Amino acid sequence: MRKILLGTTAVVSAAFGAAVITPAAAQDAPTVRIGGSIQAYYGYINQNGASSNPGGTGDFGRTANATPNAVTGLGGYSDTQFLGTNTTLTSGAAGGLQGVATPGGAGVSLGVPTATATGALANTTAGTGIIGTVAAAPSQGSLTNRTITTPLSATGAGAFARSGKNDFLTLPGISVIVSGKAAQGFTYGGQVDLEFNALEGNLSGGNRSSVQRSTAVVGEAYVYVAHQRFGQIRMGDEDGVMGGLMNSGFITNFGTGGVYGVWEQFQIRQSGNRTQTGAGQLGDNTKVIYMSPQFYGFDFGVSYAPNGGGFGNGGCPSDTATAGCDRAYAFRGATAWAVAPAGQLGAMARRNEYQLAARYRGSFAGVGVSATAGYIGAGTAYDLSNAGAQVRTMNGLNVWQVGAQATYMGFTLGAVYYQGDYNFFWGNTVRGDRQAQTLNVGASYTNGPITVGANMVTGVYEGGARSDFNAAEGRLVRQANPTAYGDRHNLASQRRWGMSVGANYRLAPGLDLIAEYVYHSVRENGRDLDAARAGVQSRGFANVFIMGSRLAF
Secondary structure (H helix, E strand, C coil): CCCCCCHHHHHHHHHHHHHHHCCCCCCEEEEEEEEEEEEEEEEEEEECCCCCCCCCCCCCCCCCCCCCCCCCCCCCCCCCCCCCCCCCCCCCCCCCECCECCCCCCCCCCCCCCCCCCECCCCCCCCEECCEECCCCCCCCCCCCECCCCCCCCCCCCCCCCCCCEEEEEEEEEEEEEEEECCCCCEEEEEEEEECCCCCCCCCCCCCCCCCCCCCEEEEEEEEEEECCCEEEEEEECCCHHHHHCCCCCCCCCCCCHHHCHHHHHCCCCCCCCCCCCHHHCCCCEEEEEECCCECCEEEEEEEEEECCCCCCCCCCCCCCCCCCCCCCECCCHHHHCCCCCCCCCCCCEEEEEEEEEEEEEEECCEEEEEEEEEEEEEECEEECCCCCEECCECCCEEEEEEEEEEECCEEEEEEEEEEECCHHHCCCECCCCCEEEEEEEEEEEECCEEEEEEEEEEEECCCCCEEEECCCCEEEECCCHHHCCCCCCCCCEEEEEEEEEEEEEEECCEEEEEEEEEEEEEECCCCCCCCCCCCCCEEEEEEEEEEEEEEC
């Protein structure tokens, strides 16, 4: 979950911190507190990729493997009829269209099924959707208890649009916080965060979420037990120790959070232009967490999650084992899910995720210092060949991170650097892909009711993978036409860069007035990030100016 510095967050952190260091006392019955925030903003958005045209390419310059080669099983690269609405191009295959992210075999994207009632969906057959007629797919088994929505027609009403530059945004959230103290000296409690505008979609039913944007969703839900000598254990859906709980160097205490703020909520994401790899974006998948007490300024933590799914056993209570089950360790088309599919038909490919963190906090001559070093590791699901063989096609997560920050007389300066095997959206890379690097730098200054700040992020990632899985042969195959989909000779396939400046004014306790500007861009050679314009547009950008208020309670 992406966190912002609200009054409620500070109260909760203080309560949980106190759980570790407060001496044992008499038993207290559990108490319940309600906190949260309401954010309301105006946004001016100047970006490319805000329009769509008939005849545009369907998935950033590459079709959805509509015409598989009889020998290799790999798809063709001709233009599609219509600009698809899915903005997540998964590694190794084209992304799902209209939120239907169905894995295929031998480089084949499945036909788009027609609408069915909730229940069993028979073996997928060829069909005509927004990418035109596609070839019949091999049997994939049943996808039970899922409702599949028929996409817009290629030329029908609403298929193409021009977008304005002004909008409003409301972000309400509620936290239920429970805390108690036992006679034995330990404290315990839990927290549930409800978010009311965290999903991607529209008022009539989300393209990707399949629900209205205002639908309440649970962001985090966990219980904890803590003792001053032994530290704290949490279990549930929560950030990991290197995914937001113990990081140092991310400076987001101004505006809405700068490059990690709400600017993405104002975007049309056809170009895939998002920050994506911040600390809190690794995910609130279900995990167990341990954080030690502090010893001479040092503490450490570890967390473990069996997979990338949230709330446990996601997609598994069905009649047939499919990729929708978050504990499936091998499934057909896994390579196409290296970056989690937007349709949320199943969890991301990572398995057995663990995070390790070591941190120091102290002060020297009035300068507050915090530094963290840690590691994020995980395995990955295997792909299945037509013969049923399990083939490892992806790298597991393998990420080293260091960060530090210092505070003096209202000034705060911080930086974070991480490197390893990961892709955008914290996805897995395909074997043979380059490693990623990300650098974050930020600074802020607080004087009385005013806080001003700036931050930036720059990163290099594999982007769209340059290999496909050939299920017939059970192996990875380098793409034969790299110019249509990334450049195999450019190891830095995808570059992301963003910067922001912003300010808060504390008008009253808990009430802030906010102004912020964010610029962010993504570049990838040979990949069309704005199909409504002529030629291959290898750069997507957004300028977002935000004004509004935030009430924390």
